[in-house]
Amino acid sequence: MNLLKWNLAGKLFNRCFFLLWVLAWLFIFPHYVFGEEWVRVKWVADGDTIVLKDGTFVRYIAIDSPEIDHQNNIAEPYGYAAKEYNEKLVLSTKLRLEYDREKTDRFGRKLAYVFTENGVFVNQALLEKGYAFYLHSKPNLKYRDLLIKTQQQAMAHKRGIWKNLREKSEWYIGNRNSKRFHTPDCSWGKKTHPKNEILLTSAWDAFWQGYAPCRRCLSLGDLNDP
Numbered sequence: 001m002n003l004l005k006w007n008l009a010g011k012l013f014n015r016c017f018f019l020l021w022v023l024a025w026l027f028i029f030p031h032y033v034f035g036e037e038w039v040r041v042k043w044v045a046d047g048d049t050i051v052l053k054d055g056t057f058v059r060y061i062a063i064d065s066p067e068i069d070h071q072n073n074i075a076e077p078y079g080y081a082a083k084e085y086n087e088k089l090v091l092s093t094k095l096r097l098e099y100d101r102e103k104t105d106r107f108g109r110k111l112a113y114v115f116t117e118n119g120v121f122v123n124q125a126l127l128e129k130g131y132a133f134y135l136h137s138k139p140n141l142k143y144r145d146l147l148i149k150t151q152q153q154a155m156a157h158k159r160g161i162w163k164n165l166r167e168k169s170e171w172y173i174g175n176r177n178s179k180r181f182h183t184p185d186c187s188w189g190k191k192t193h194p195k196n197e198i199l200l201t202s203a204w205d206a207f208w209q210g211y212a213p214c215r216r217c218l219s220l221g222d223l224n225d226p
């Protein structure tokens with residue numbers, strides 16, 4: 001009889017222990033259990049990069065914002081407007097980070113889609129205001145269609161960087177694989193494999209189709225009238 005009681009008590013203890021163990025995991029590591037991670041921002045580096053409270057750099061996936069002044073670069077048009085808008089979106093809220101196939105870039109920064117507590121998709125919100133352009137980031141293509149569509153709406157309304165876009169060249173070399181476009185005299189553009197090469201008649205068209213400018217031959221300063 002006593003043995004039976006002990007057995008029952010033992011089973012009950014095991015179950016309780018298991019339940020406590022599960023609850024502990026849920027409370028301590030919710031992002032691990034639900035595949036979600038909630039974080040807070042320490043400071044905003046620019047329109048597409050933030051630094052978390054623990055010092056981790058997070059680069060928003062699939063968008064590129066105009067540069068602000070740093071080291072050898074001078075600010076591009078809308079660089080500071082993009083940074084300020086990013087601050088407005090992320091500084092006073094908890095953020096949920098969502099990942100695609102690559103979790104970090106070659107600089108060790110986390111690559112993420114960022115959502116606020118109110119459900120604002122920050123990467124998309126920056127495109128919506130014309131404070132970033134779509135950056136094809138293979139293999140991270142989870143929201144490609146949504147983001148290109150959002151950019152097209154911003155372009156149609158001539159918001160932000162789309163307001164005074166100007167052409168730097170009569171035509172451009174596009175790379176169908178990397179989705180980058182170059183001026184005809186760019187040495188990188190000239191290396192495009194003929195299989196991937198496409199002629200683009202305007203930067204506007206290139207952006208519209210989801211191509212992004214090569215950082216070597218085209219800056220947003222080149223493509224914007226002051």
Ligand SMILES: [Zn+2]
Pocket residue numbers: 181182183186187188189214215216217218
């Ligand atoms: Zn180029």
